[in-house]
Each structure stands twice: as structure tokens, then as C-alpha cells.
Amino acid sequence: MLLLVFPAGIAAAFFGLQLPQARSGGERRKLSLKLVRDRHIASGVTFLLAVVAVAVIGGFASESLPDGISTDVHGAGALLVFVLLAISTALVSLKPLKRLSWSRFVHSLLNGTVLAVLALQFLSGAVILKQLWQVG
Numbered sequence: 001m002l003l004l005v006f007p008a009g010i011a012a013a014f015f016g017l018q019l020p021q022a023r024s025g026g027e028r029r030k031l032s033l034k035l036v037r038d039r040h041i042a043s044g045v046t047f048l049l050a051v052v053a054v055a056v057i058g059g060f061a062s063e064s065l066p067d068g069i070s071t072d073v074h075g076a077g078a079l080l081v082f083v084l085l086a087i088s089t090a091l092v093s094l095k096p097l098k099r100l101s102w103s104r105f106v107h108s109l110l111n112g113t114v115l116a117v118l119a120l121q122f123l124s125g126a127v128i129l130k131q132l133w134q135v136g
Helices: 005-024 033-062 072-093 103-135
Strands: none
Touching (some): 005 103, 033 072, 072 103
């Protein structure tokens, strides 16, 4: 998760934060709107694929855990991440939604929330690993 999800999410956030500057041309050096948007989309898609890959691998791995180890909180967090990402992606991908004046703001807010939930997921995963260490 640390090597795949967080770097892709941080890259998507970085390029996403550059988009308003590129749109307004307010940066000292002119940022190409197309370049920044393409990088934001590419890193966002990488982030989505990384989240899905980690969740699928983690889901299969959790099936083989000993009975005393609970992954309910971790699983609920993963479901929350998927729901938030689905709504966020729809807001900027579907034409009727992306025309709404508030869709970019909510997209940013939801993605920030996703990164916060993923940080909690990381801590939850550490608790699961600690339980595994104590059992084994």
C-alpha cells in the first residue's frame, strides 16, 4: 500500500492542485493546462487501479486469516473508499455532473477524505499485522 497507493494518490493530488493555477495562468512559469490535466488524470487512474488491486489482494488474503483476527473495520474502510471514489470520479467524468458549478470542489473534498481514510486503513492494517504477529 505504501509503495503503490499513497504515491499515486499524492501525485494525483499534486497535479489536481496545479489545475486551477494552470487554468488562470497565475503561475510565474506558464503551466500547460493540457499537460497538467493529462498528468492529473493519468495519476488519478493509476491511483484508482492501485486502490482496486490492493483491496482485491487484501480481500483474498483476509479470507485465510485465523479466526481470532477481525477485519471488519478494515473492510468497512475499504468499502467507504470505493463509494467515495465512485462518487468523486462520477462528478468529474459524467457530463451532466461535471457541468455543475460545485462538482470540482466536491471532487477535491471527497478525494481528500479518501486519502484520510486510507491513512486510517494503513493504521488498521498495522493492527491486523500486530494481531497476526501475536498469534503466530
